Amino acid sequence: MVAIDERGYYGEFGGAYIPEMLYANIEELRQNYLEIMREPAFEREFRALLKDYVGRPTPLYLAKRLSEHYGARIYLKREDLNHTGAHKINNTVGQILLANRLGKKRIIAETGAGQHGVATATVCALAGLQCIVYMGAVDIRRQAPNVARMRMLGAEVRPAISGSQTLKDATNEAIRDWINNPEDTHYIIGSVVGPHPYPDMVARFQSVISEEIRWQLSGQAGRENPDIIVACVGGGSNAAGAFYHFLDEESVRLVAVEAAGLGIHSGESAATSVLGTKGIIHGSRTLLMQTPDGQIVEPYSISAGLDYPGIGPLHAHLIATGRAEAASITDDEALAAGYFLSRKEGIIPALETAHAFAALDKISYRPDDIIIVNLSGRGDKDLDTYINHYERFQKAGL
Amino acid sequence: MNRIQQLFARQQRDILNIYFTAGYPGLDDTERIILALDKAGASLIELGMPYSDPLADGPTIQQSSQVALKNGMTLQLLFEQAKAARKRSEIPIVLMGYFNQVMQYGEQRFFNHCVEAGIDGLILPDLPLYEYERSYQSMISQAGLSISFLITPQTPEARIRKVDELSQGFVYMVADSSITGAKSGIADRQLAYFERVDKLGLKNPRLIGFGISNRETFELACRYASGAIIGSAFIKALSAAADVEQAALDFVRGIRGSARPV
8 A cells, every 4th residue: 555654754755854854844734734635615615616716626638649649548637727727726725724733934935846836826826825836037038928927916025046957956055944934934835845744744735636537447447447547747746636536456556757847868858767766855855866975866857847867756666665656758759749739739738738738758558548638737838949959850750 | 061061061051152054264274273373362163064055054154165165165074174274273073064964965974074074064954853852862862972952932832842862062042033144233022032932940051042243242242151152244354354264263363352251
């Protein structure tokens, strides 16, 4: 059974390696999150917002042309149709309700692609709470539309200018902010990373994805369990949500797709399960990319949401125990998959999600297999990148 | 007794602990700065192991870590530099760093090399008490190293007592819940916290860190604890210095003033 223990460990991964300055906040969360999430009133409010505000359930769509192309039954879980355009809002809706119950007045968040930042800014507007989003200076440049959206929603976007100026550094800055504001602030982490209880809490909020897949697939295909679930993994929140209710269903293959950047061994990559070793990042014992001296390596991916040098402890555990398979996809493979899906199904996926689609070319499957691809986000935010590379791909006939 | 324990056995007041990052500003400055700080009258040195992601440190120390890493600083080099300094000085040295560095070096090997290099104690801010007790307490105490855990204004009394029980040498008292170098001066509510902890009668001496930057704040801290830790202010002094030894001498003299204890 895949389970988390009292101290936040999935097997040997997890825990809470935090400085004492964060202890009071993390402990408050640890002691309360399960109790709050299990309150019937909380559950009702959360479900109502997911339905009426986010637009859930999201469709489970049998992609006919894609299925024909690959010779399998491929269903797309349409998280891209959520309000704000990605799965991220499932978690932020949950955490904003939790922050309210803990009496917090100020919300901070980190963001990579900007999807989590937008989802946080959105729920802060909804709840009337102050919102500060930390974002790497590099990401601010490559995700300009999302920066504008966050500001329009009333959030302050603060650039993280340390390190590689991407998601890792934005996370560091958000943690520092929390250390400096220990009493009135809640930190909405956007992925299944960070100290316990974040990985478990975020996975639970995202688990609505696999909960819906089960009954939707049962209705459409006559069985609850698919054969394969494919999801992209940066920190791993959409994958955690898509895998959650199948973790103990051994017949369901779980495929975690990472960003290989310019190639796994090019030095410009974010393929943590291949390049990573055991260590600590952002308060969690997990797999991360680091030097032999323990310095965290700057990752690279064309997709800001996958440009992270670690993976959540749940995924580290799933991969280490063989429960999940990892696949690595380069920038160009992801772009090609993005263009392909656009033409085949009329859906422009987020670049992160495009990595999951590219993995369909890499994994083994049988002709009748039911494969679910978690379509975690839509590609509007990535149009500039898609457009910039489009000509090159056309010329190459890809 | 290691050098930290010996220090507190003979002196319970006006302890000046100066932090700096090994390999900063120049790769070979570590030994020079240690010796100059000793000569100038620092009581204790907190030597920082430069780290790529120092979560509990502010921009000044983070920047110094980046420079040190760019200079080529490694843990192996740090141990060599500390060993060289130890041949010429008996000042107690506490190593401060993040636990991932210790893990990658190999925990037992790390503790052994600390001892061989003449390091006396450790501050590992992201090593939780629970993990320490479960896996590392016996290794560290068998090596004869001290370890100091942190308390903050938000730490409840029962936990302060636990920190006191597990710490050896001294307890690191975070003046405010802030990252290093972020605040200047000491507010009334901090004084209330200093007094509250002072009355608990802990077994360990306390050193106050975070926000201590000059003679005035040092002396204030010394009224409520055995002494204080200064980091960011000293890093700033080093970054502006043409001569790091002179900068260290001037800095410590500026803090100690005329009231330099024996």
